[in-house]
Amino acid sequence: MNLARFPRRRYTPGFTPIEFLPHLTALLGGPEIWIKRDDLLGLAGGGNKTRKLEFLVADALAKGADTLVTVGAPQSNHCRLTLAAAAKEGLACRLVIEERVPGTYSPDALGNNLLFDLMGAQSIRTVPLGADFAAEMAIEADVVRAAGGVPYLIAGGGSTPLGALGYAACAQEIMAQSFDLGVAFDHLVVASGSAGTHSGLLAGLTALNAGLPITGINVRRPRAEQETNVHKLAETTAQLLGTPVPARETVVALDDWVGPGYSLPTPEMVEAVRLLASREGVLLDPVYSGKAMAGLIGLVRRGHFKTGERVLFLHTGGSPSLHAYARDLRDPALNA
Known part of the structure; x- marks a missing residue:
């Protein structure tokens, strides 16, 4: 291997x-x-998401990306760590949050939600359970491109x-x-x-x-x-x-x-x-x-x-x- x-x-x-x-x-x-x-x-x-991001962020950098776009649930560890990797690499990061249990996302919540704010998420947008993640991330990618940036999309959990x-x-x-x-x-x-x-x-x-x-x-x-x-x-x-x-x-x-x-x-x-x-x-x-x-x-x-x-x-x-x-x-x- x-x-x-x-x-x-x-x-x-x-x-x-x-x-x-x-x-x-x-x-x-x-x-x-x-x-x-x-x-x-x-x-x-x-x-665990850190191990996945080691390969995904390397690919993003190789492709000239300046913005990471990813998805997760409220209190998402994956979103927290993607934001951390973006901050470490000098990249922007945009999040799409799926409310798998309606009403569970609050920007004022503690835990990872607080860390989303501290680590400077460029955008946090919520969508309902069952949303088309690919389509939702494409919307964020279009916003990045319209501003002259280069997005890199990361699937939920980096999986x-x-x-x-x-x-x-x-x-x-x-x-x-x-x-x-x-x-x-x-x-x-x-x-x-x-x-x-x-x-x-x-x-x-x-x-x-x-x-x-x-x-x-x-x-x-x-x-x-x-x-x-x-x-x-x-x-x-x-x-x-x-x-x-x-x-x-x-x-x-x-x-x-x-x-x-x-x-x-x-x-x-x-x-x-x-x-x-x-x-x-x-x-x-x-x-x-x-x-x-x-x-x-x-x-x-x-x-x-x-x-x-x-x-x-x-x-x-x-x-x-x-x-x-x-x-x-x-x-x-x-x-x-």
Whole structure:
């Protein structure tokens, strides 16, 4: 797998840590639980989108772009990090925000919405659930061109074959760290949303013949739909890399922990966020990593992972949005 032939901007010096979680492991009483700290990636607040943007922004710069245009939900980590990359590179950035739950975007909200303002979004425009993202970004691109600029459009989550290369690179990183640590992992668990992270890992691990199965924890869609999306993007990512296409049966994206919908809190998510914060000092987010960890905890309690196995959880970041969910996450006993 030769990633060196693709232009790349580096926003993180070195590898992100892999750490053992002894207190969570002891509490759950099953497999060893480890964590890959992609919440510590570079750019403002870190998170998985940074890896994708390393390839996407390099492409934008190579094409002479002066403005990044992208889309996301309210409290979008992807929008936050795209803005951060734009600021770092001296580019403008325009956002299209899809209100997947009506009325959930407020320019006055804390969390990532505050950071959109601080990092100088040139434009923030909201659209309803189901809007045609390509058409909406084209509108923004036309505005940029009319002003004499050069736009570069980035799909939601940076989840294109080029963006997914960031997690093919992460697959290489995980295997190198596994060797250095002398720890062979039996399972990898990751949030599965716009599919770029899940698909990139799948393509990369397949190319490396790693034999490390991935369990995706879906945060938005029904399982069948999400698994189809993941496999399609893994296929096109593998084709870009020139490596074997992952088999369809290797794609798992469980939907048991989505709850009432994307970004909507669940008791299991709240438990997971509070457990990791109080037992390990690790901050998860309510939308992605919190629900993914809820899935991992649920699978341990079901006996899905065997005692003594080593499970690696990929922390996709997102903690800057925690403040926007304070009412859902606080312990009621503290306010009694």
